[in-house]
Amino acid sequence: MDIYKEMCDLIGKSKVSINETLLQHHSKDESDYEAVKPDVVVFPETKDDVVQIVEYANKHHIPVVPFGAGSGLEGQAIPIHKGISMNFERMNTIVEVRPEDLVAIVQPGVTRVQLNEELKKYGLFFSVDPGADASIGGMAATNASGTLTVRYGGMRDQILNLEVVLADGRVIQTGSLAKKSSSGFHLNGLFVGSEGTLGVFTEIALKLHGIPENIVAARCFFKTVRDSVDAAVSILTAGIPIARIELVDSRSIKAVNAYSETDYPEAPLLFLEFHGNQAGNQEDIEFVKEIVEEAGCLEFLFETDSLKRALLWKARHELNYALRHGSRELASMTTDVCVPISALSDNVEFADTQLDVLGLKGGIVGHVGDGNFHVMILFDPNSLEEIDKAKDLNRQIVNKALLSGGTCTGEHGVGLGKLKYQRQEHGEALDVMIAFKQLLDPNNILNPGKVLPINEKNA
Template sequence: MMTIPWETLKEELGDKLSFGESVRRSHAKDESYHPEHLPDAVAYPEETADVVALARFSHAHGVPLVAYGAGSGLEGQVIPVRGGISVDFSRMNRVLEIRPDDFLVCVEPGVTRQQLNDALRPYGLMFPVDPGANASLGGMAATNASGTTAVRYGPMKANVRKLEVVLADGRVIEVGTLAAKSSSGYNLVELFVGSEGTLGLFTKLWLRVYGVPEATLAASAEFATVREAVDAVCMLIGSGLQLTRCELVTKPYIEIINRQFDTSYTPAPTLFLELSGSQAAVQADMGTVDEILRDAGAARVSVVMDERERQKLWHARHNAAYALMRTYPGLSHLSTDVCVPMSKLPEAVDVAETWIERLGIRGGIVGHVGDGNFHVSLMVNPSDPDDLGRAYELSHHLVEYALSVGGTCTGEHGVGLGKMKYQKQEHGEALALMQAVKRLFDPADMLNPGKLVDGIA
């Protein structure tokens, strides 16, 4: 077995490389339920040249590289299941260029979503993709993150214009252009976005940004059943209204939110909605929203006029999962998500509710129902095989239904470790082509091995 000359890498990177156990342990997992695996070392690159050095070392000595952003993932993408080097991009955190007239910004991968929006605020601009956590933009691109605003602005794939990428052998390439569209060549940007660090390491990202709207209004709507709420969403989308956010929170989650955040929402299936645009347009559209929701059976519609109350509403939604975790101390959080065609969304949520009740599982449903994507959050005891087995069974039934109606096993969280077993079922013969692409970019399987299209030697 070949001895790895760690000392040569240490000489090149200096204090950018750590072998300390506490540092390694802090990079052994994310916020998912998957078991931790310690990397052999943790690197903190500060520029593209450092990432190139890591790639060349990996290529020469067979050492895996696993990119690490903020560690806020929910499917284990950053867990170094085969050891190697965890590449922590937190020191590559500069906003490199803002082009307000082009509505573009260039950032390093360690820049966080909130950090970018702070930098954009003086220009009257914003970056809208909002997964809830203050994730790194490199990590968000790697997992094709989306979140509450995807119903209007789309996921990361719709908002990454150009990338600088370090390949497995140390080559540096640029993919994409700064133009709004192109008919030239294959779309490699969309290949890299969502590749979960298996094809290359991002060192620069050019992102689309947007003007801050003049006015924003939020509302909550209570329903007797989840199905009524989801049917109402389909009516809203079908009306042609430009919703900025459209979120479902089920009764168990509302009860948890009320306890944890001292709110007083009615314990019922609830939609949280938001519109943004000109003052006149928002006011007019909110009237239409109110009318549609009441026609769809809403027991109560509350329009949120005050900015503080609007922030409070979205704080409750964004932190719902953390509220659930605090409700069950000592247990682990297992969150599974699927995405289905809008017409199948009511039935999909019915399937999830039925199996939660049938299996007696602690948890609830939240989701970005405006685009057919929703999450089932569960609290499990990973050391109890029966408890974990029930959670897996629920996830399995949900994924099976989503795939049966033309949906996907994950609309947002990514494949990671938890959804690899469904890749063949979802993609069929196309999976072999994906594995061939992986071998082309990374023939030795050194970039986040054991992930996404696992099966490569």
């Protein structure tokens, strides 16, 4: 079967490609998993295009793998069984902004930065900030979150409705534009985070937020990682409406200084941000200052200037690049566990200690306001010993998180890397998830091999 010819006949030659460079581009994402080229790349422009592609693929049992910005970290966009890579860059229209309802309706190819640029004129913003300029469709598919989650929530909290094309070509709406509902099952929650395994998103209705009147950023340094995490937990349990609270360890600060030519003290650091009015923020800052000083803060500085504040957060968002910059010959592996706040200090300190015990390079960062932290592990890809050490550290961190009542992934998604932990984390509930998958996609064409460890001959 010539999939390229069939796709050209179905949706038009201008929307289909087998260009070698494009196939290579769609063979991977930002992860280090092995690249696999699709048979063909398609660029749907309408919902009808998506329906036709999926119906054809279902009829002929051809895998379909959605592709957004390619910024995923767990291999979700890699077409491990080849087939069709469906790129949404041409479905990038902001369909409607309803400022009076605090709602935007967008196509899946719209990016986070694109949306927020449009929302500025309404005095609104979309709050989920994973760092990369990811597509909204990809962010919904992985239930992405980021630095603002502690205040506003992740993607699952921001989605009112999804227009979804199912494997058999049916088109459904999973919600409404109302802020809440007690009607029917919560399909938004089922499809958000499903990583393209249950359906293909063609339109997304999002909650918006007003741009705060006053924003203040702060940074505070500590002697140890445990001191910094304990301070973060104290801030949260005090009920302060913090907008961002990010941990950066001393290894990462050292890398940031080298990469960004900054001069931060090379000690564990909390980045903080306050959203509100000037009087309220000032009151919160004073309260936080008391808390962190009691927790052993070495230095507390705050910044209201928007440019300097942007530079501060730019340094935080570029940490991955900073850590890799000084060791370009090394490969990387990034953990993504999330634990209850009460278990955060123990889990972060454990990871910090094990990095040293195993003699691995890397750093620890985290959205500690919601219990989510990452260890970026650097290792020599030509050393079997270092590869084994990196895998062992990842396993240890995940196992400790699960024993603490946490999860193997807080925001990056399951993809390929977290498949092996799904039974351990979910137990018999995993069988319920597999049953949903088999009901909606009996031929297992939608991003097969991701999220659920399905034995495909039985799918």
